[in-house]
Amino acid sequence: MDIYAENATHKIKRDASEKLIADYATQLILEGNGVPQIEEICQRLNEDLNSPPLQSKVVNVIIKNLMANTERQKTINTLGFDINLHEGMISYSSSTPARPFLFGNDVIPMNTLSVIGGLGGSGKSMAMVEMIGAAAIGGAYANRS
16 A cells, blocks of 8 residues: 555544534534543543544544534524524524515524625626615615515
């Protein structure tokens, strides 16, 4: 086996080990275990499964990141909306009261401060002029009323 194949095999094994440890740590977090317990259990799992085991600091970083994500998600859940960072989406949870929108149900929420952004010359000002005109006469914008 050449050096490239060995490196690729090692990386695949390491990535699989990190994912397994992360999945197991997530389960331990959801069960309400504390950080010291999670670190101890995951270090033992690492030593049992991997030869050679991942470095202790790698396992600790995995756990630290999971704990931070869990705390962030708890905070987000109390705010009434969901943020999906992988897809770049924000969606209101079902507990959020219905609110009126300008032009349909997903363009600009009424009674809020909204921001439109984009590169220079991409048509932000023209879009706003068209929206304001349509709103003033009760018309539609982008085939939405």
